[in-house]
Amino acid sequence: MSDALEVLDQVGQWKADGKGVAVATVIVTWGSSPRPVGSQLGVDDAGNMVGSVSGGCIEGAVVKEALDAIKDGKPRLLDFGVSDEQAWDVGLACGGKVQVFVEKVN
Amino acid sequence: MKAETLAALQDARVKRRAVTLATRLSDAAEALVYRDDAKGELASDAAIVAAAQRAMDIGKSETVDIGGAKIFLNVYVPPPRLIIVGAVHIAQSLAPMAAMLEFDVTVVDPRGAWATTQRFPGVKVIQDWADEAFQAMGLDVSTAVVTLTHDPKLDDPALEAALKSDVFYIGALGSRRTHAKRKERLAEVGITEEMFARVHGPVGLNIGAKSPAEIAVSILGQIIEVRARRLEALSAPKVAAA
Numbered sequence: 001m002s003d004a005l006e007v008l009d010q011v012g013q014w015k016a017d018g019k020g021v022a023v024a025t026v027i028v029t030w031g032s033s034p035r036p037v038g039s040q041l042g043v044d045d046a047g048n049m050v051g052s053v054s055g056g057c058i059e060g061a062v063v064k065e066a067l068d069a070i071k072d073g074k075p076r077l078l079d080f081g082v083s084d085e086q087a088w089d090v091g092l093a094c095g096g097k098v099q100v101f102v103e104k105v106n
Numbered sequence: 107m108k109a110e111t112l113a114a115l116q117d118a119r120v121k122r123r124a125v126t127l128a129t130r131l132s133d134a135a136e137a138l139v140y141r142d143d144a145k146g147e148l149a150s151d152a153a154i155v156a157a158a159q160r161a162m163d164i165g166k167s168e169t170v171d172i173g174g175a176k177i178f179l180n181v182y183v184p185p186p187r188l189i190i191v192g193a194v195h196i197a198q199s200l201a202p203m204a205a206m207l208e209f210d211v212t213v214v215d216p217r218g219a220w221a222t223t224q225r226f227p228g229v230k231v232i233q234d235w236a237d238e239a240f241q242a243m244g245l246d247v248s249t250a251v252v253t254l255t256h257d258p259k260l261d262d263p264a265l266e267a268a269l270k271s272d273v274f275y276i277g278a279l280g281s282r283r284t285h286a287k288r289k290e291r292l293a294e295v296g297i298t299e300e301m302f303a304r305v306h307g308p309v310g311l312n313i314g315a316k317s318p319a320e321i322a323v324s325i326l327g328q329i330i331e332v333r334a335r336r337l338e339a340l341s342a343p344k345v346a347a348a
Contacts, residue, residue: 038167
């Protein structure tokens with residue numbers, strides 16, 4: 001929980017600095033996912049990150065989607081897991097599955 | 107997420123106020139749900155508010171299906187807090203151990219010679235009477251209170267204030283005999299036997315603890331147990347329904 005609050009502080013700071021910002025949140029997990037539901041990753045329009053939604057395996061893909069969300073303002077629901085070819089590509093090798101919600105901070 | 111929502115979450119954290127952020131995944135519409143209040147676009151949906159408050163009670167974030175819409179409930183609860191009344195020897199073991207367990211620890215004692223930051227490095231120390239300190243801090247459901255002074259002048263007002271709040275754990279150091287006398291004294295200020303039953307005394311799990319560090323372990327073991335059982339009990343109806 002303290003992690004999540006640290007993310008909110010940084011996101012608030014970016015926002016106050018006039019940057020475009022998005023927040024990604026783990027909303028569902030199956031199996032041995034590295035981060036619990038509610039874990040958050042904040043992303044600014046330069047691709048800077050705070051927090052985490054995995055052990056580092058899917059952050060790259062999430063940041064890409066977050067940058068798109070900052071541009072078009074639309075929320076996104078992302079699935080990562082063993083059943084997902086792309087997830088293997090980005091390397092959620094722990095065998096878990098996670099669903100991540102990405103939204104722009106307006 | 108709206109910028110106002112972000113600000114409200116930060117404000118709730120500073121005030122140690124529990125809040126659930128409900129987000130409809132299809133369009134990112136939101137509600138901020140508190141124990142006694144709800145704000146935002148989804149706040150008029152009673153089912154969402156009820157689910158958000160339940161999630162808050164259990165302390166667990168989750169995605170739920172309400173009326174065909176997927177709603178994510180993100181729970182932001184203040185970290186558990188341990189208030190130790192009495193800056194005594196046992197407190198010097200209890201405070202760092204509790205901090206290791208990620209409790210937000212505060213030591214309260216009106217006696218200046220005891221309540222020093224030197225004796226309690228890295229922990230909040232308040233040199234004041236417990237009831238006054240409590241009033242300033244605000245006791246809540248994620249707080250545990252332990253009295254260690256052995257001195258009725260210091261312990262009793264702390265217990266009285268804790269018993270009139272909804273803290274999740276109250277423990278008082280002292281033998282069975284001391285504890286029985288304590289019950290009699292508190293009865294005089296309106297603490298009924300039923301209310302007094304919330305006090306764990308003699309404090310701690312019965313593990314034969316002798317040294318201050320062992321007593322600290324027994325107290326923390328009991329606090330962990332009480333907290334876990336409470337969360338289990340709150341989660342139970344959902345398991346039964348599923």
